Amino acid sequence: MAASFPSPIICKATTNNNHPHALDSFHVRRAAEIADKSAGLTSPHPNFGCVIATAGKVVGEGYLYAQGTKPAEVQAVEAAGELCRGATAYLNMEPGDCHGDRTAVSALVKAGITRVVVGIRHPLQHLRSHALRAMRSEGLQVDVLGEDLKSKVVEEALKSCLIVNAPLIYRAASRVPFSVLKYAMTLDGKIAASSGHASWISSKESRYRVFELRGRSDAIVVGGNTVRKDNPRLTARHGGGHVPIRIVMSRTLNLPEVANLWDVSSVPTIVVTQRGARKNFQKFLASKGVEVVEFDILNTRDVMEYFYDRGYLSILWECGGTLAASAISSGIIHKVFAFVAPKIIGGKNAPTPVGELGMVEMTQALDLIDFSYEQIGPDMLISGFLQPLPDPTPVIPSVDETYAIDPSVTPYESSIIFFYKTWDLYGAFSNFSPHPIQMPDENGDYQTWSSVEHYYQVTTFAA
Numbered sequence: 410m411a412a413s414f415p416s417p418i419i420c421k422a423t424t425n426n427n428h429p430h431a432l433d434s435f436h437v438r439r440a441a442e443i444a445d446k447s448a449g450l451t452s453p454h455p456n457f458g459c460v461i462a463t464a465g466k467v468v469g470e471g472y473l474y475a476q477g478t479k480p481a482e483v484q485a486v487e488a489a490g491e492l493c494r495g496a497t498a499y500l501n502m503e504p505g506d507c508h509g510d511r512t513a514v515s516a517l518v519k520a521g522i523t524r525v526v527v528g529i530r531h532p533l534q535h536l537r538s539h540a541l542r543a544m545r546s547e548g549l550q551v552d553v554l555g556e557d558l559k560s561k562v563v564e565e566a567l568k569s570c571l572i573v574n575a576p577l578i579y580r581a582a583s584r585v586p587f588s589v590l591k592y593a594m595t596l597d598g599k600i601a602a603s604s605g606h607a608s609w610i611s612s613k614e615s616r617y618r619v620f621e622l623r624g625r626s627d628a629i630v631v632g633g634n635t636v637r638k639d640n641p642r643l644t645a646r647h648g649g650g651h652v653p654i655r656i657v658m659s660r661t662l663n664l665p666e667v668a669n670l671w672d673v674s675s676v677p678t679i680v681v682t683q684r685g686a687r688k689n690f691q692k693f694l695a696s697k698g699v700e701v702v703e704f705d706i707l708n709t710r711d712v713m714e715y716f717y718d719r720g721y722l723s724i725l726w727e728c729g730g731t732l733a734a735s736a737i738s739s740g741i742i743h744k745v746f747a748f749v750a751p752k753i754i755g756g757k758n759a760p761t762p763v764g765e766l767g768m769v770e771m772t773q774a775l776d777l778i779d780f781s782y783e784q785i786g787p788d789m790l791i792s793g794f795l796q797p798l799p800d801p802t803p804v805i806p807s808v809d810e811t812y813a814i815d816p817s818v819t820p821y822e823s824s825i826i827f828f829y830k831t832w833d834l835y836g837a838f839s840n841f842s843p844h845p846i847q848m849p850d851e852n853g854d855y856q857t858w859s860s861v862e863h864y865y866q867v868t869t870f871a872a
């Protein structure tokens with residue numbers, strides 16, 4: 410079922426027909442806007458939206474609800490019916506062609522679409538340009554924003570397409586999940602009173618927005634101290650969408666036996682810790698159904714690389730300043746959401762959002778990029794990026810360059826499985842990623858496997 414919650418990121422599409430390509434840009438922005446509706450649900454796949462228009466009028470729309478569901482293009486074609494003949498399809502992103510089945514492209518071609526306007530090429534190297542080539546070889550006119558169409562409004566539409574799939578693009582370029590640090594602070598910069606009490610700094614309206622942010626994420630991370638002080642639930646309670654898993658980072662494992670996070674009846678919790686820490690407590694957590702993962706040295710980068718390998722796309726950090734400082738220092742935080750409440754608590758030792766970063770001069774301060782301000786109830790939400798949005802073109806090699814990575818592998822073989830770190834240099838689709846795959850059995854019939862890893866284990870170890 411489609412998730413319906415307001416998009417906190419994408420601006421509403423508006424048009425000004427006096428600019429070159431204004432109408433094309435308007436429809437592509439609309440495709441990005443609807444693609445964003447399923448943020449959090451499609452992981453590790455991107456968010457896709459499709460708008461079909463004829464003579465400037467929208468006749469069909471669709472977006473990918475969740476991974477494995479009907480492609481956006483197929484839905485839009487079904488909605489438009491016969492009106493597809495000679496119409497233009499607008500896509501925020503080039504369709505992926507994960508299993509070589511070309512479903513999205515075939516739907517557009519069969520329906521009689523004659524022109525396709527694409528926001529961005531697929532950012533993953535092994536999928537990039539496949540669908541564009543397929544559509545062009547079928548005789549469709551394909552225009553890509555920023556390449557075939559250029560103007561100021563085109564640039565704005567292109568930006569919405571980049572932002573809607575920013576998690577995938579950051580993840581592909583930095584090889585860790587897209588990470589957002591979120592905190593709520595008083596006007597005097599405190600995230601709790603000196604006693605550690607923090608409920609609540611921000612307003613009900615702001616906390617509702619936090620539920621939405623949680624719903625856009627695969628996981629929420631907190632540190633051991635936040636578990637001890639707040640006993641949080643970390644659930645998305647906005648009545649819809651996706652519920653992320655909870656991750657606790659604790660070196661000592663000196664955590665309470667009774668905690669909301671150990672109730673995994675509706676949402677899983679994973680505790681990451683240092684090898685050998687409190688073995689009995691590890692057993693206790695396991696008995697509660699909490700997964701425990703040990704690291705030789707617990708640090709934020711290794712933990713994020715681990716969750717990248719497990720296929721996580723987007724992570725929300727809701728920790729205190731100690732862990733936030735470690736995460737920022739290791740360069741794994743991409744975006745910040747700061748809720749500022751118009752209240753003052755004071756306290757020399759009251760905790761602040763970011764601990765020690767080792768900076769001594771104000772010139773060393775980290776500048777947010779592309780920041781924005783929004784009033785939410787009585788609070789101000791300031792958000793912005795800590796790292797520039799990577800340009801996927803030079804960072805991720807095009808499909809023509811992939812032979813250089815592994816000349817023995819051709820990306821055009823539909824039966825190929827992409828194993829983590831052997832071929833798929835920047836990809837989201839590792840053998841640990843949690844999306845299902847379809848593979849032919851000995852009779853050529855396709856069977857669905859829960860993940861590449863399931864398929865690999867059975868075919869490798871079957872007698």
Ligand SMILES: NC(=O)C1=CN([C@@H]2O[C@H](COP(=O)(O)OP(=O)(O)OC[C@H]3O[C@@H](n4cnc5c(N)ncnc54)[C@H](OP(=O)(O)O)[C@@H]3O)[C@@H](O)[C@H]2O)C=CC1
Nearest residue numbers: 592593605607632633634659660661728729730731732735
């Ligand atoms: N207003 C807000 O938005 C928020 C407020 N808070 C408040 O902040 C206070 C807690 O802040 P803080 O102590 O900074 O809590 P953190 O959430 O940052 O937890 C710190 C703990 O994280 C664990 N940890 C694991 N790995 C690392 C690492 N690599 N680097 C650093 N820490 C690591 C350690 O746990 P261990 O000791 O178990 O080994 C450490 O003590 C509380 O009063 C809470 O109410 C918290 C979150 C948000």
Ligand SMILES: Nc1c(N[C@@H]2O[C@H](COP(=O)(O)O)[C@@H](O)[C@H]2O)[nH]c(=O)[nH]c1=O
Nearest residue numbers: 593607609610611639641642643644727
């Ligand atoms: N105090 C504070 C926040 N605190 C964060 O929210 C967590 C509690 O979440 P939950 O148990 O699901 O309600 C807490 O542990 C901390 O991470 N968040 C905010 O938006 N505003 C606030 O004023």
